[in-house]
Amino acid sequence: IEVHFDASVPPVERYRFITEELLKEEMDDIRVDGMTQHFIYEEFHPNQKLDAELEAEMFLRELLGHEAAARLLSFSNNELSAPDGSAISSEEMLKRVEEFRNGVVVFLEKEMGKPVCTLEGDYATVRLPLSWEGLHAESLEQFREEGTATVRLRREEEQWCVVQANVPGF
Numbered sequence: 596i597e598v599h600f601d602a603s604v605p606p607v608e609r610y611r612f613i614t615e616e617l618l619k620e621e622m623d624d625i626r627v628d629g630m631t632q633h634f635i636y637e638e639f640h641p642n643q644k645l646d647a648e649l650e651a652e653m654f655l656r657e658l659l660g661h662e663a664a665a666r667l668l669s670f671s672n673n674e675l676s677a678p679d680g681s682a683i684s685s686e687e688m689l690k691r692v693e694e695f696r697n698g699v700v701v702f703l704e705k706e707m708g709k710p711v712c713t714l715e716g717d718y719a720t721v722r723l724p725l726s727w728e729g730l731h732a733e734s735l736e737q738f739r740e741e742g743t744a745t746v747r748l749r750r751e752e753e754q755w756c757v758v759q760a761n762v763p764g765f
Contacts, residue, residue, distance in 0.1 A: 600636045601645060612636060643750075647719035648710040650755040651746035658692065658762065659702045659727050671749050671756040678761040695765050699729040703737070707744075717750040718758075725763055740764030 598617065600609055617634060637645075654669045675688050683691075708724030726741035742763035748755040 596632045596634065598634045598636065601642065603642075603645070604636055609636075612639070643714055643719070644712040647714070647748050647755045648712050648721055648723075650748060650757075651710060651712075651719075651721035651723070651744075652707060654746060654757050654760070655707065655723075655725065655744055655762065656705070658695075658760070658765065659705050661696060661702070669757045671751060671758045673751065674749060674758050676747070676759040678759065680759070691765075698732050700732050700735065701730050703728040703730070719748045719750075719755060721746045721748065727764070729764075 598609075598613060604612075616639060620634075622632065650669070657669070670685060670688055672685070675683050675685060677683050677687075677691075705727045706725070710721050710723040713720045722743055722745050724741075725744040726739065728737060728739045730737055740763040744763060745759075745761040746757060747759035749758045750756075
């Protein structure tokens with residue numbers, strides 16, 4: 596058996612969880628040589644702030660890269676806003692992402708600072724220092740953008756979805 600914890604879970608809480616909660620869990624008695632049963636603390640005690648911060652960071656990494664097409668799953672299917680707060684369609688949001696990526700031939704350095712998350716009901720706002728470098732598509736000149744990225748998310752069907760992104764250079 597392996598039990599996985601986020602680094603923020605203190606040792607006293609880890610001990611309490613294993614002795615008071617996990618030992619009471621029933622599981623099938625299946626014995627297969629080499630098999631390991633994994634338990635994840637967060638499945639028992641979700642950390643909404645951490646989940647929102649991780650989703651925002653993953654969104655920014657994917658926005659600032661050409662490795663994959665825009666993540667349709669990151670964006671909310673119910674609500675999207677431009678940086679100024681005006682409502683936009685998913686087609687408009689994806690067009691903005693495509694235009695942004697087409698303006699940068701290659702993303703070079705990317706640095707993200709420590710995220711700060713604020714929860715407000717079904718919404719989370721994640722702010723984090725961000726700097727990145729890239730090459731302009733037309734001139735091939737290197738440039739740098741930096742500032743604070745703000746990603747607003749909404750909780751939909753047990754996952755955080757991006758509803759608004761205000762990112763330096765985007």
